[in-house]
Amino acid sequence: MDVRKLLAGLALAVACLPGLAADAGGYQQPSPAIRELLDAPQLPRLLISPDKQSLAVLELRRFATIEELARPVLRLAGLRFDPGCACPQQITPVQRLKLRSLLNPDAPERQVELPAGGVFHSFGWSPDGQRFLLERRMEQASELWVGDTASGRIRPVAFLRLSTVLAQGDPVWLNARELIVTTVPDRRGPLPQAARVPGGPAVQESVIPGRASPERSHADLLRNAHDEALFDYHARSTLTLVDVVSGLSRDLGGPALFSSVANVGEGQYLLTERLIRPFSLSLPWDDFPRVIELRQRDGKVLRELGRLPLKQGVALDGVLPGPRAFFASPGNDAAVFWVEALDGGNPAARVAYRDRIMRLDAPYTGEPQEVQRMPHRFSRLIFLDDGQNALFSEIDRQRAWTRTYLLPLNGAQSRPLFDHSLRERYRHPGTPLTRVLPSNGRTVAIAAQGELLLSGPGAGPKGERPFLDRFSLKDLTTTRIFQSAESVYEQPLALLDGGRLVTQRESAIEPPNLFLRDGTGSSALTRLKDPTPQLRKIRRELITFKRADGVELSFWLYLPPDHKEGERRPALIWAYPLEFADNDTAGQIKGSGNRFSVWSGLSPLHLLMDGFVVLSDATMPIVGDPRTVNDSFVEQITMNARALIDKAEELGVVDIKRLAIGGHSYGAFMAVNLLAHTDLFKAGIARSGAYNRTLTPFGFQSERRNLWEAKDVYLKLSPFLYANQIKEALLLTHGEADNNSGTSPIQTERLYQALAGTGAPVRYVSLPYESHGYTARESVGHVQWEMSRWLTSYLGDPRAPGEAGK
Template identity: 65%
Template structure:
């Protein structure tokens, strides 16, 4: 008997909830009686519109030789016309049908270069019309060459994705003629061989026309399972038909191509394949490539398809097959494949290949003294691999240090939500634990390694003065104070080289030399700007750039970190934003915006992040824009779920209820909030939380839920931190599905969703079915489906409309943002 897991789930739902589902059919019919409203995109208030249209803060990229600084201004929003371009959705991928560029790749709107060693020298503005008028074409994906003398840009046109080379001294651009990049499987995948040569993935020449959909189906679509458990998350954009398979092969087929930046010539290497990764080994005497093969899957994304890992000669011919990974089926929830996985190319002269293999069969439920071990195969790749290290927990990542002697190897203990990192000597010696802390640790977080590009193009963790450089947020009860540390490779002692002050938020970016640091500084009244900072004279920074305030009202917004406890003693906090016209003592309508997080340890739940000294920076769909319309917004309100990782969600409803009540009580005590006019809102998992609060409490007068999931039987093999399946924790899944409690939601609810949501579990049907349930049970709801939008919203029209919808919803159900008398 043929059986599809989704059909089995449908049967379960029918048997378990037949009365409710029967009612749902009636609900759907009733809701269908009301035709959807057709109206134009609406505009937010002038203040919000002006702020949305202000230029984004530039992104700063320092050249590897530390001679030049690139300042990229990315386009903040796309247009609906851009989103409407023909797009392919195959095996979890989304890319432009004509050029192969991944969807929503950020366009570079402006590019400036300036010398770092001569602050008085003028900036160079790179001509981004070099390829012709902008129109539908745009540059994207800036990167430096390893020596910093050149930089790369990609340019998407109506027909292709081109490679352009820029000169750091003059800013002049030159196109690599006759080359079409292939980014369908991996954006910007390339391997530097030396500062002037690289290998990348290009389209196959003369590949012909794309496969056409047959006018008439030739056979039914059949899926079969044979008793082997294969729990898979709910993914979007999966393959559906044999035609999809042919399209994937056509568009993802790549040719390894060697580019010489001096001559601007290109050379094909080996035979085309479905490559998704290429890396140089050591001094580029060999390449490490990874590619996918058939059979494809209709229930997995492309990165779980069978893979072949090979070492290739510089001409592209195969020297040795390293591993052949099977289709990732039958793998436990949060498990891994039992064989080789996660391959690393050594940046050192040994040109070794590293990888990881499971020692527990890949199943986290199996008892094992060690979960993984790290393996190495040395050149010339003819012998057997050597075991280097056994890890008690699941391998996380490996980062090579630029001293050529060490790597930083990290592991995660998922059950404890704990992480540990080792300083590992690559050629023998004692292994030292250097980091050992909770994944949720903020106050004691050691920071992350400073990464730099090596002369042979590899990203390496930077050392200086015998120590590993680390940059961290510097979280504390008083807010973030970023730091730069040096961790000794000899004894693991830590020396603090720099830390931000309290009045000015200063973020370290790059050590220019032993005593000069490049920082990004800002304050509550001053937008971010670049400074050079002496480590020996920290009180005398020199300004490199100046930034303009995007809107004069921003300086009048009051921002304050508020800390308190909920009734069970768990520490909590929120960032309170008060409108520009706020007057002391006013109790205004308030929006609480939150996102729940799970903690094993209650002491970590109250650790805060962020700084009161940062300049306000609101993204396009941020609820903080509502502050400009007069509402109080309590942002990043902590919603800690504290408990054992195995069953932390069993008390999800009870704990978010405790948190919500504590937030409202504290805001009322501060005198800023009218407790009778409070709305709850969130995005994604925050939306799930918000709707559950409306279903199980009467604390809020209205709600806003964007791109959420509300029926957990549609995500039966886990969600967020939940490791159990629906059949392992049926009561929890049902209890946490607000769709099943729609009749209890009496407060008005605004639902917003992108009709092309690409996130696992948050398909638009989640919002549609909840809306139908609310309509059928007499609730008050508004459902806004944004055309062409994914999990986040990208078009200028969409972003403005979302702000208008939220403003109108609060105005309608909380009233005008005036004080309560």
């Protein structure tokens, strides 16, 4: 016998086994067609300056690398940060930056030269648009750079080391030349060292009789006293005033655990939040105790406004009693507003009013005044640029409903403006257009001549047609001033003098570009090219239908470039379940066939390039009373799936004997439940999901009840407990460092063990250094390879009609 032939035959046989084919170890590459798409440049990000004169064109890097994810990182109190640069672990690098005139596309562009070394990121305009900011991450520092819009030249602010461990938002502008940043303290002492031998155990205790403390499942929490010391050391920062014209900076007082800074009025005062001890071993940093203070421009404390305790013992969907959610007026009145609960923070309490808004005026020596009471829970406050009013919204938790009111800041009676379901799309009034005040950099809603400008997607039964309306605050009438044509997807961005409008227009074959509209027509302001022309060969169609009980469903049908008329191919259904309070909103259409196809790196649509049909964004509504909607979760996703399959068969493009179901996160949870409770699919793909609800006992997604209040529901919705019923091939992926609440990697580890132990074909891919979403080029390519190979193994070659998988 020829030993070489025997070994070659054995190798071929092993390669044909599901789960082992071409598995040589290490990161694998997807097909050349998918790799080409993944490596194609992204469309640039276009940012209009606040003065509407300039345009920043940012070319951002699409993926990180495994080497970057492997950088030293600390995971403390629910945060992940690089201790060397005192900045978040993950940033989006700016590869190239160009500036140009917004309204004169023929004017020469200014290329901003980014010096070599480090990583530039976090572009932002000054309030007047005359300058811009960038941050640069270095190995041992995070720098602030200031650029001149007219010349494009940039320079660093000397002797400044930013600290964005806690305060991760944009710098706080006081005016067009001064801003506040948080910086690493100059003298913060030696790094805390862990004891070689622990001094004792870490202890947690709940000792308040009758006071429940229902906490969601969090990752990266503090574990011991050394973690607490490290968190305090790295998160502590100093408020620093920077003059972007002179480049000088000076500290404002001593260091603290500043988590938030806001400009009050027109730069007169500062509103700060800082964390205080005791920290918690069971809660993340944003639930730690904190102090809210008003400060002078020099950092000196004027008045303490509130002292929030540790957020422990708070009901699910509840809030802390006492002052919370502080807001600073953007006008020269320099008033401060906040919200207080009138129900003790308990959503189950029966009260006439649940929250109230309070106001305190400068010089902040008097007592605060009540401005507004509301019957439901406060959700949002945005100031208008008229200096006299604001918009505030509340949420009716029982009905999943929201209301928005016009709030006079002088304490006069508010007026209801909008009232609709939280899931409403067809009758949604839109959201206010905003502008940045050049005097202090604050963002406010435009209220020209007593009218709001409301922009929305314009959803309807035929898809989305974005609009811009004028809404009269006097008589509550609406006048439509723009709506996208049916042949394109055009979004209003900014209203200029003389009624001119800047829009972003795209179509199925044209990338998004900026246009200027006036009374005579429109002209192009940018001319971006298609980075992935191969995608234009893909056919896309919105398919609508009904499930058995009459609820409207839909999906986007994608056919691969080489699909032939009358050909039935294996398909992947990719979905994500959503809860709705009524049938009407559950059936509303999302999306438009006129959108330019741009896929994320993890999109299952890449499988089209390997020949599969994809039914994407398949609606999976769960309809019912928000309090008990999950009681029929399994029955409703089954009804949805049956209707989807029936429609797919009717279309004549899908081989329903070769169907797979897939999803990410809650979509993965849905997919595995369908495999556990039905025989509708031949294979599944579940990424970064949760499968054992006893590990998330205090609620998940929209579920408000805890495990002991709805034990049967928690158990029924745990596909882990039905692992013996899953016979279909299941591909599981998970980031090994997933820090998303409820989706710890142990969820996938235990499901894999259960399926392997009961004999199901299953494969578990744990991605090094990745979190809930996967960001490294290597990881993204490997996941696409895994998905394509899995579907080919179990559904068959998509280009070989009728070929069954293994």
